Structure formats: structure tokens, C-alpha cells
Amino acid sequence: MxxxxxxxxxxxxxxxxxxxxxxxxxxxxxxxxxxxxxxxxxxxxxxxxxxxxxxxxxxxxxxxxxxxxxxxxxxxxxxxxxxxxxxxxxxxxxxxxxxxxxxxxxxxxxxxxxxxxxxxxxxxxxxxxxxxxxxxxxxxxxxxxxxxxxxxxxxxxxxxxxxxxxxxxxxxxxxxxxxxxxxxxxxxxxxxxxxxxxxxxxxxxxxxxxxxxxxxxxxxxxxxxxxxATRRASREERARHSLWSHRNLVLGIPAIFIYLIAEIGVSNLFINFVSQPHIGDLTHAQASHYLFLLWGGMMVGRFAGSVLMRTIAAEKVLALFAVGAFVAMVATVLASGKLAMWSLIAVGLFHSIMFPTIFTLGIRGLGPLTEEGAGLLVMAIAGGALVVVQGWLADRYGLQMSFLLTAACELYVLFYALWGARPSTGAA
The missing domain is CATH 1.20.1250.20 (MFS general substrate transporter like domains)
Known part of the structure; x- marks a missing residue:
């Protein structure tokens, strides 16, 4: 590039x-x-x-x-x-x-x-x-x-x-x-x-x-x-390549989109969830201090993930964190009281590396198409808009059960880490 x-x-x-x-x-x-x-x-x-x-x-x-x-x-x-x-x-x-x-x-x-x-x-x-x-x-x-x-x-x-x-x-x-x-x-x-x-x-x-x-x-x-040196590759050079021949990008775009549904759903419904009498029994003001821990976990997780990726392949670390996030969300849905509250807080730690790691894996090997691929991944951030689907699920089936949608999102991230992030053989 x-x-x-x-x-x-x-x-x-x-x-x-x-x-x-x-x-x-x-x-x-x-x-x-x-x-x-x-x-x-x-x-x-x-x-x-x-x-x-x-x-x-x-x-x-x-x-x-x-x-x-x-x-x-x-x-x-x-x-x-x-x-x-x-x-x-x-x-x-x-x-x-x-x-x-x-x-x-x-x-x-x-x-x-x-x-x-x-x-x-x-x-x-x-x-x-x-x-x-x-x-x-x-x-x-x-x-x-x-x-x-x-x-x-x-x-x-x-x-x-x-x-x-x-x-x-x-x-x-x-x-x-x-x-x-x-x-x-x-x-x-x-x-x-x-x-x-x-x-x-x-x-x-x-x-x-x-x-x-x-x-x-x-x-x-x-x-x-x-x-x-920072200018875009020429149009003629880019024309010789195809974005859609890169599996890691094609499957990475929905991975970003789906991950954002999970992240935004957790963070935006967090205060309402932990405030409930059968979960944390907190006021909204008190619950905001626990939200601090959710986002603090994401900050800590990014530092920890960057250290792990020095010796372990990024897709393996992503798979490990996706499994952890899935387990945390299942516990949030099935448990009650402090266990449900702390399992939801823990998912912040597991979400920490997902966006930057999916983004990096998605543009891997794109060469002169890196800028176009990166632009598509940025647009996929719009997946956060579908948090309204979880709001609808919460109204219809209850707030706690709506986090099953988040658990399903973690499974797609796991699929991407294990298979979707592999560059296509012979991709140009």
C-alpha cells in the first residue's frame, strides 16, 4: 500500500x-x-x-x-x-x-x-x-x-x-x-x-x-x-485484484457487524439489567460504577491480548476470547443475583480484543486493496444499530433472555477465528 x-x-x-x-x-x-x-x-x-x-x-x-x-x-x-x-x-x-x-x-x-x-x-x-x-x-x-x-x-x-x-x-x-x-x-x-x-x-x-x-x-x-509514500495505489493496479476473492475480508465484514451488535447490546442494557431486584438490586447511579468495571475490563483485555499475540497467533487468541465471551453470556442468561451481574461484567474483558483483531485479520493480505477493505470494515460498525433487535427481544421475552442474542453473536466470532479468518488459497 x-x-x-x-x-x-x-x-x-x-x-x-x-x-x-x-x-x-x-x-x-x-x-x-x-x-x-x-x-x-x-x-x-x-x-x-x-x-x-x-x-x-x-x-x-x-x-x-x-x-x-x-x-x-x-x-x-x-x-x-x-x-x-x-x-x-x-x-x-x-x-x-x-x-x-x-x-x-x-x-x-x-x-x-x-x-x-x-x-x-x-x-x-x-x-x-x-x-x-x-x-x-x-x-x-x-x-x-x-x-x-x-x-x-x-x-x-x-x-x-x-x-x-x-x-x-x-x-x-x-x-x-x-x-x-x-x-x-x-x-x-x-x-x-x-x-x-x-x-x-x-x-x-x-x-x-x-x-x-x-x-x-x-x-x-x-x-x-x-x-x-502514503498515496493510494493506482487505479490500474487495484483493478487487477478482487476484494471478494479474500475470504478473510468477505467473512470479516459480517464479523465486525455481528460483534458490534453484541458489544453495544451489553453496554447499553447493562445498567437496566444489573439494577433489577433479582440481579444487583441497585439504583442506576450505583450501576454506572459497575459499568466502569465493564469498560475497564476491555482496556485491561487489550493490553493482555497484545502481549499474548506476541507469541500466539491472533486468530487463536480471538477464538479463546470468543469461547470466554460465550460462556459468560450463557451464565448471564441462566444465573441470577451477583453471579449474573459479574458474568456480564466479565464479558467486557473477552470483548476487548475482538474489534481490533477482526479488523486486522480482515485486511490481512489485501495488498493494494487494503484501503477499500478497511473502508468496508469501518462501515460494518453500523451493526451496532441492530441493538434495537435486542430491545425488541427484551420487551417480548424479558431483558435477561435477550442476552441469548449476544451469545449467538459470540459463536459467529468463534467461527470466524477458527475458519473464516484464514486467507483464501491463491487470493490475489
């Missing part, structure tokens, strides 16, 4: 290295912010379910709208980057996110379920632009040999953001609302619903201010330019 890079003089190489490190530090803040904002939804959903008296289907539709943005905005984002460049695209993405965050303020004051959906869609569209711009940029600034190391580093900051977000949302949203501090499924008065709706204004005002500040910093920062 990249050509040879001309050697740099020692002084120039040192200057380039310092520039790259500074750029990576700044870009790590982007990964942190979009992880942080995405997981605020996990505390927002049970809050909005109480405010608007939503069914599980309506509540999970909020998250579906969020992930539909990945499908809708991915290709327009790529075209925008081609037109304005990576740095301006990052600034625009942050500005769009800030606009959506500010939209949550009138949504809370009205309050309006529809305006809430629109505002969250706008935020997610901005995050999609950041995803499409920042991931390849991090991969190409610096030595190709250390690209994986750089991506893992910034992804760790993403996990750090997802780990802290439940504490932020639990304190400023659930901890300051009647629905968050009351017993599970408590009935609120109209006055309490209005007060609860308006409690999200301060958190999203803070988020918008941070995003605007970050956009100003990036606009004024001199990011390293991408040279000739």
Missing part, C-alpha cells in the same frame, strides 16, 4: 520523530474524546427511558440512530477528506460533534425525544468523520514497521475514555436525577421527568466546550504532512 520512503538525514529524522510524537499525543486526545462521548450513551439510555417512559425497543433505537450514522456518513466523510485534507477534516468533525452536543440542550429543555435523536445522530456523524480521518492518518505518520504499535497506543486512550465516561455520566446525569437515584422502574411525576430531562444540559455543555477547544488547538497545530 505504501512505497519506499526516502531516508532522512539524522537531524531531519529526529525533527520528524518529535513532530510525529507531538501529533500522536494530540490525536490520542481525539480517540479519548470519541470513546468518552460514545459511552456516555450507556448512562444516557436508562436516563432517557425514564424521562420519556420508553420501551426497551424505543430506548435502544437511540443507539441504533447513533450507529446508522456510521453507515450514512462514512463515504461522504471519505470524499470530504479527499477535498479538504486530514487536518481540516479533523477540525470539521470536532465542530460537527460540538454542534450536536449543543443540540442536546434544547432537546432537554423542551424536552423532545425526536430532537434528542437528531442531536445524537449529528454527534455520531462527527465521530464517523474523525474515525475515517484519524485511523489512517495515525497509521501512515511514521515508520510502517511501527504502525500497529501506534494504533494500539491511541486505541488504549480510546479505552481510557470509555472507562471514565460511566463515572462522568453517573455523577452528572444519573446522580443528579430522580430516575438515577430511585429504585429500578420507579414511577416519576411530570415535574420529576422535566427536572431529569434538564439534568443533561450541563454535561453536554461541558462536552461541547471541550470539543470546541480541541478543534481550535488542532486547527492551529502543524500536523506532519503526508508524503508521496
Amino acid at each position: 505504501t512505497g519506499p520512503v526516502e531516508p532522512l538525514a539524522p537531524a531531519a529524522a529526529r525533527a520528524r520523530g518529535v513532530s510525529h510524537r507531538a501529533a500522536l499525543s494530540l490525536l490520542a486526545s481525539l480517540f479519548f474524546m470519541w470513546g468518552f462521548i460514545t459511552v456516555i450513551n450507556n448512562t444516557l439510555l436508562p436516563h432517557l427511558r425514564s424521562v420519556f417512559d420508553l420501551t426497551y425497543t424505543q430506548a435502544t433505537l437511540i443507539e441504533s440512530v447513533w450507529f446508522i450514522a456510521y453507515f450514512v456518513a462514512s463515504l461522504p466523510s471519505a470524499r470530504l477528506i479527499e477535498r479538504v485534507g486530514y487536518q481540516r477534516a479533523l477540525v470539521i468533525g470536532l465542530a460537527v460533534m460540538a454542534l450536536g452536543a449543543l443540540g442536546m440542550i434544547p432537546a432537554a429543555r423542551l424536552p423532545s425525544y425526536t430532537v434528542t435523536l437528531v442531536s445524537l445522530f449529528v454527534i455520531a456523524s462527527g465521530i464517523t468523520l474523525l474515525q475515517v480521518a484519524a485511523n489512517p492518518y495515525v497509521a501512515v505518520i511514521g515508520s510502517p514497521e511501527t504502525a500497529s504499535s501506534r494504533l494500539n497506543l491511541v486505541q488504549a486512550f480510546n479505552s481510557f475514555g470509555t472507562t471514565l465516561a460511566p463515572l462522568f455520566g453517573g455523577y452528572l446525569i444519573l446522580g443528579r436525577s430522580a430516575s438515577g437515584t430511585a429504585a429500578a422502574d420507579a414511577v416519576l411525576s411530570p415535574a420529576e421527568r422535566l427536572a431529569d430531562a434538564q439534568s443533561v444540559q450541563l454535561p453536554y455543555l461541558i462536552v461541547a466546550a471541550v470539543l470546541v477547544l480541541l478543534a481550535i488547538v488542532i486547527a492551529r497545530f502543524r500536523l506532519p504532512a503526508l508524503g508521496q
Whole structure:
């Protein structure tokens, strides 16, 4: 995908290295912010379910709208980057996110379920632009040999953001609302619903201010330019290859799609599940602290998985984690009390490596088609939108039984690890 890079003089190489490190530090803040904002939804959903008296289907539709943005905005984002460049695209993405965050303020004051959906869609569209711009940029600034190391580093900051977000949302949203501090499924008065709706204004005002500040910093920062070596392979060269001859990509796209159903279903229904009297018997505010452990497990698992993959093939580690996730989900469905709660928390550890490992295995061996393959895998993140299916199952068969869908998703990941991730023989 990249050509040879001309050697740099020692002084120039040192200057380039310092520039790259500074750029990576700044870009790590982007990964942190979009992880942080995405997981605020996990505390927002049970809050909005109480405010608007939503069914599980309506509540999970909020998250579906969020992930539909990945499908809708991915290709327009790529075209925008081609037109304005990576740095301006990052600034625009942050500005769009800030606009959506500010939209949550009138949504809370009205309050309006529809305006809430629109505002969250706008935020997610901005995050999609950041995803499409920042991931390849991090991969190409610096030595190709250390690209994986750089991506893992910034992804760790993403996990750090997802780990802290439940504490932020639990304190400023659930901890300051009647629905968050009351017993599970408590009935609120109209006055309490209005007060609860308006409690999200301060958190999203803070988020918008941070995003605007970050956009100003990036606009004024001199990011390293991408040279000739980072340009796409020629159209003629790509035409000699076929994406669909690569089994690891063809089966990896649904693997990403299906995995996102599992991850988003667990995280977004977590607070409602562990708050139930026969599971954890917690308030929503208390449950948000356990959500912190779910996402913290994902951060720990990524570090552990990266160590294991130094000596064990990635697909074998993925298979091991898929088995662990399946066992944890079966225990969640069949058990009760603290065992069911802790088994659901444990699945965060097993989910940790799934997205980056499936992504890496999916683009393995694509050569000049790597960019196109990676784009299809990013679009597959839209699988998170189908969390609404689990919401429907929860309404029809009960919240605990709905996690059988998650268990089924883990089985497809296991299939992909054992067979689907193998590159096709003779693929070109």
C-alpha cells in the first residue's frame, strides 16, 4: 500500500520523530474524546427511558440512530477528506460533534425525544468523520514497521475514555436525577421527568466546550504532512485484484457487524439489567460504577491480548476470547443475583480484543486493496444499530433472555477465528 520512503538525514529524522510524537499525543486526545462521548450513551439510555417512559425497543433505537450514522456518513466523510485534507477534516468533525452536543440542550429543555435523536445522530456523524480521518492518518505518520504499535497506543486512550465516561455520566446525569437515584422502574411525576430531562444540559455543555477547544488547538497545530509514500495505489493496479476473492475480508465484514451488535447490546442494557431486584438490586447511579468495571475490563483485555499475540497467533487468541465471551453470556442468561451481574461484567474483558483483531485479520493480505477493505470494515460498525433487535427481544421475552442474542453473536466470532479468518488459497 505504501512505497519506499526516502531516508532522512539524522537531524531531519529526529525533527520528524518529535513532530510525529507531538501529533500522536494530540490525536490520542481525539480517540479519548470519541470513546468518552460514545459511552456516555450507556448512562444516557436508562436516563432517557425514564424521562420519556420508553420501551426497551424505543430506548435502544437511540443507539441504533447513533450507529446508522456510521453507515450514512462514512463515504461522504471519505470524499470530504479527499477535498479538504486530514487536518481540516479533523477540525470539521470536532465542530460537527460540538454542534450536536449543543443540540442536546434544547432537546432537554423542551424536552423532545425526536430532537434528542437528531442531536445524537449529528454527534455520531462527527465521530464517523474523525474515525475515517484519524485511523489512517495515525497509521501512515511514521515508520510502517511501527504502525500497529501506534494504533494500539491511541486505541488504549480510546479505552481510557470509555472507562471514565460511566463515572462522568453517573455523577452528572444519573446522580443528579430522580430516575438515577430511585429504585429500578420507579414511577416519576411530570415535574420529576422535566427536572431529569434538564439534568443533561450541563454535561453536554461541558462536552461541547471541550470539543470546541480541541478543534481550535488542532486547527492551529502543524500536523506532519503526508508524503508521496502514503498515496493510494493506482487505479490500474487495484483493478487487477478482487476484494471478494479474500475470504478473510468477505467473512470479516459480517464479523465486525455481528460483534458490534453484541458489544453495544451489553453496554447499553447493562445498567437496566444489573439494577433489577433479582440481579444487583441497585439504583442506576450505583450501576454506572459497575459499568466502569465493564469498560475497564476491555482496556485491561487489550493490553493482555497484545502481549499474548506476541507469541500466539491472533486468530487463536480471538477464538479463546470468543469461547470466554460465550460462556459468560450463557451464565448471564441462566444465573441470577451477583453471579449474573459479574458474568456480564466479565464479558467486557473477552470483548476487548475482538474489534481490533477482526479488523486486522480482515485486511490481512489485501495488498493494494487494503484501503477499500478497511473502508468496508469501518462501515460494518453500523451493526451496532441492530441493538434495537435486542430491545425488541427484551420487551417480548424479558431483558435477561435477550442476552441469548449476544451469545449467538459470540459463536459467529468463534467461527470466524477458527475458519473464516484464514486467507483464501491463491487470493490475489
